[in-house]
Amino acid sequence: MRLARYILVKFLLNLFKVQLGFLLLVLVIDGVEQAQFLARYDVPGADTLRLIALRTPQFLMMIFPLVLMLASLSTFVGLSRSSELVVIRASGQSALRLLVIPVGATLIIGALLTAVFNPIVAATIQRSDALLAKYNIGGQSLVSLGSNGIWLRQGSKDAQFVIQADRTSFNGSILYNLNLFEFTLDGVLTRRISAQSARLADGLWLMRNGTEWRFDYTSGGSPLSTDTFTTRTQETTLTSQEILEKFASPEAVSIWELPQLINRLNEAGFSSQRQRLFLQSELARPILLVAMVLIGAGFSMRHARFGQTGIMVLIAVFSAFLLYALKSVAESLGAAYEIPIELAAWGPPMAGILLTMGLLLHLEDG
Numbered sequence: 001m002r003l004a005r006y007i008l009v010k011f012l013l014n015l016f017k018v019q020l021g022f023l024l025l026v027l028v029i030d031g032v033e034q035a036q037f038l039a040r041y042d043v044p045g046a047d048t049l050r051l052i053a054l055r056t057p058q059f060l061m062m063i064f065p066l067v068l069m070l071a072s073l074s075t076f077v078g079l080s081r082s083s084e085l086v087v088i089r090a091s092g093q094s095a096l097r098l099l100v101i102p103v104g105a106t107l108i109i110g111a112l113l114t115a116v117f118n119p120i121v122a123a124t125i126q127r128s129d130a131l132l133a134k135y136n137i138g139g140q141s142l143v144s145l146g147s148n149g150i151w152l153r154q155g156s157k158d159a160q161f162v163i164q165a166d167r168t169s170f171n172g173s174i175l176y177n178l179n180l181f182e183f184t185l186d187g188v189l190t191r192r193i194s195a196q197s198a199r200l201a202d203g204l205w206l207m208r209n210g211t212e213w214r215f216d217y218t219s220g221g222s223p224l225s226t227d228t229f230t231t232r233t234q235e236t237t238l239t240s241q242e243i244l245e246k247f248a249s250p251e252a253v254s255i256w257e258l259p260q261l262i263n264r265l266n267e268a269g270f271s272s273q274r275q276r277l278f279l280q281s282e283l284a285r286p287i288l289l290v291a292m293v294l295i296g297a298g299f300s301m302r303h304a305r306f307g308q309t310g311i312m313v314l315i316a317v318f319s320a321f322l323l324y325a326l327k328s329v330a331e332s333l334g335a336a337y338e339i340p341i342e343l344a345a346w347g348p349p350m351a352g353i354l355l356t357m358g359l360l361l362h363l364e365d366g
Helices: 002-039 045-081 084-090 100-134 240-246 258-268 273-283 285-298 309-335 341-365
Strands: 142-146 149-155 160-168 174-183 189-201 204-215 223-235
Touching: 002 045, 002 100, 045 084, 045 100, 045 285, 045 309, 100 273, 100 285, 174 204, 189 223, 258 273, 273 285, 273 309, 273 341, 285 309, 285 341, 309 341
Parallel strands: none
Antiparallel strands: 142 149, 149 160, 160 174, 174 189, 189 204, 204 223
């Protein structure tokens, strides 16, 4: 019990040191970059610092697997250099049993990251986007999904357009049963169009089978004219790709709200592949972190007298990046419907665990 507590304390202490180092690195590098970028939009210093702080959790979440691997590497390299691993083996303890302690701690940390830290990251992303929109950074086009279907907003120099539709096509290029509202910059409704469908093509909405009403609220708000049409066009700056990319980014949605969002996407006609893949990846996060811990341990549990410690450290870092690259490729294939999303999310972490366990068993038993 005392040995387990000793290993756990060393592992958590190294994890804290590595995480603190990366935190300072992120704040310096990203802080300087963001300060230079936001200075072009005359963003006040207080809001610049706020934006930098809001972006930090997202970066920490992204690099945490590497942080955990380096913490594991540092822990077992330290035990090897101090000959503590030799003493543990000489006392009859298997070195593999030592891994139960950091692996168990990693599973708990991974579960907390998924259940607690993920909603925090989602909230900071939403807050960051709202703060950027305050200074008109990133464009004025907004896409959202409500109980009444899909909503699009597009701004121009002299008007604002809001489009509501019951559902959309798979790629977001066709809207069905839509209502288009045109407002002045002061928020006064000047025109409404109700159409059966609208197709997005070449910077235009091509609307079919609808009615257009024009309003003048200086004369009591009654429609000035009503016009029924078969086809009509409306200029837009939105593109199908922009709609798909800006709509419901899974990183900006809490994992507890993702299942509901996926259902609403399916009902609206959108593809929910990206959201379902992200959900599975978040659920598989503890397994990925365990794979990273085992990679760090697998290349650092040899005795220091065998030498080549630096080479083993480099191989461990390379293996971690290789696993991360494999995970990215698998997720890209899953998003493109080439492989099942469960295989894309769970396959690379499980493969990493099996390969590193094979390495550890080889090193332990010869």
